[in-house]
Amino acid sequence: MxxxxxxxxxxxxxxxxTGLDIGQRVFGLTDWTRNGSLAEYxxxxxxxxxxxxxxxxxxxxAALPISGLTAWQGLFDHGHLTTGETVLVHGAAGGVxxxxxxxxxxxxxxxxxxxRTSDRDQALALGVDTFLDLQTEKLEDVGKVDVVFDxxxxxxxxxxxxxxxxxxxxxxxxxxHPVRPTDGRAVFFVVEPDRARLADLATRLRDGRLKPVxxxxxxxxxxxxxxxxxxxxxxxxxxxxxxx
Ligand SMILES: NC(=O)c1ccc[n+]([C@@H]2O[C@H](COP(=O)([O-])OP(=O)(O)OC[C@H]3O[C@@H](n4cnc5c(N)ncnc54)[C@H](OP(=O)(O)O)[C@@H]3O)[C@@H](O)[C@H]2O)c1
Numbered sequence: 001m002x003x004x005x006x007x008x009x010x011x012x013x014x015x016x017x018t019g020l021d022i023g024q025r026v027f028g029l030t031d032w033t034r035n036g037s038l039a040e041y042x043x044x045x046x047x048x049x050x051x052x053x054x055x056x057x058x059x060x061x062a063a064l065p066i067s068g069l070t071a072w073q074g075l076f077d078h079g080h081l082t083t084g085e086t087v088l089v090h091g092a093a094g095g096v097x098x099x100x101x102x103x104x105x106x107x108x109x110x111x112x113x114x115x116r117t118s119d120r121d122q123a124l125a126l127g128v129d130t131f132l133d134l135q136t137e138k139l140e141d142v143g144k145v146d147v148v149f150d151x152x153x154x155x156x157x158x159x160x161x162x163x164x165x166x167x168x169x170x171x172x173x174x175x176x177h178p179v180r181p182t183d184g185r186a187v188f189f190v191v192e193p194d195r196a197r198l199a200d201l202a203t204r205l206r207d208g209r210l211k212p213v214x215x216x217x218x219x220x221x222x223x224x225x226x227x228x229x230x231x232x233x234x235x236x237x238x239x240x241x242x243x244x
Contacts, residue, residue: 002227003037004029006044007052007061008242017046019195025052027061028198029069032190038223040241050198056206063212063236064099068201070173070191071100074149076107078187079171083108085146088163092128093119095236096151096173098213101126106209112142114156122213122234139163150174161186214238 007027010020020026028049029037036042052061074096075081087104091097092113104111105127113119113128116135123131132142134156144165150157153174164170164181171187180186204210215235218226223239225231 001037001039002035002223003039003239004032004035005062005065005067005236006030006037006042007058007065008042011041014043014046020046020049020051025054025056025058026050027052027058027065027202028195029065029193031193038220038239038241040220045193047195048193050195050202052202053206056202059217059238059240060212060214061202061205062238063095063214064201064205064210065198066191067095067099067212067236068210069194069197070096071103071149072197072201073189073191073194074171074173074187075100075104075147078189079147079149079169081107081109081147084110086110086112086144087147087149088112088114088142088145088160089128089149090114090134090156090160091119091151092126092131093122093213093234094151095213097149098122098126099210100149101128102210106204109147112145114139118234126211126213144168147171212236 010024026049087109089097089100092101093115111128112130113123114132117133120131146168148160148170150172158179161179161181164184166183168184176188177186213235215233217238220241226237
């Protein structure tokens with residue numbers, strides 16, 4: 001069964017599980033080596049889950065685990081982004097990019113977002129200071145930045161290396177770097193489960209600091225069609241397998 005992100009209610013505990021109770025609302029992700037979230041019941045390692053309070057919508061929460069952890073780890077653990085710095089977020093209206101924009105704004109960074117022409121309004125609504133349209137504008141016009149957060153790869157990633165200021169970081173989640181900044185670091189990483197950080201993200205969801213971009217919400221029977229490449233809609237596609 002495919003799928004990594006999930007939210008729901010604990011129905012059974014494995015031997016020795018601590019920190020969770022039956023009936024508890026949770027969200028999180030299955031390990032990369034094992035999919036399985038697009039199902040009525042999913043076996044998940046407890047370390048990959050964090051509690052969700054009753055007032056957080058399960059549909060919205062399901063949009064956050066991988067995008068939220070990836071954005072956090074990319075910006076702060078790998079990119080070392082801090083207050084007052086400038087970050088260039090590629091794909092700023094997408095699943096990971098939209099969360100990266102909001103987290104970077106929260107820490108007090110200046111955010112330049114990129115995307116397609118149709119992404120401009122969404123990116124501005126999320127809080128980018130500047131939007132660069134990759135279809136009509138020149139990436140190099142951005143100037144130097146402290147951190148690049150890339151989700152696109154290819155030519156955009158190659159050309160982004162030259163935008164990194166001395167001592168800065170080029171972070172990508174798309175592919176290993178073919179090109180590196182002259183005087184900066186380059187990091188390609190795969191997101192790691194982190195219960196404590198998921199709990200931080202849940203707090204932000206609850207108090208409104210984070211708003212995942214939720215796209216289509218479809219029943220389980222329609223999951224294959226929902227993920228067909230030619231049927232994708234903007235925002236995270238959510239598959240509902242049960243009523244809240
Ligand atoms: N390494 C990791 O741990 C990790 C974790 C999560 C995700 N990922 C990978 O990271 C990538 C992004 O994930 P996501 O969930 O953020 O995907 P997403 O929701 O599709 O967001 C990507 C955004 O970038 C835009 N985009 C893509 N190519 C573009 C281009 N050439 N010019 C302008 N805009 C472009 C997309 O627009 P369109 O929708 O119009 O194409 C979309 O808005 C995926 O390949 C995913 O598999 C890796």
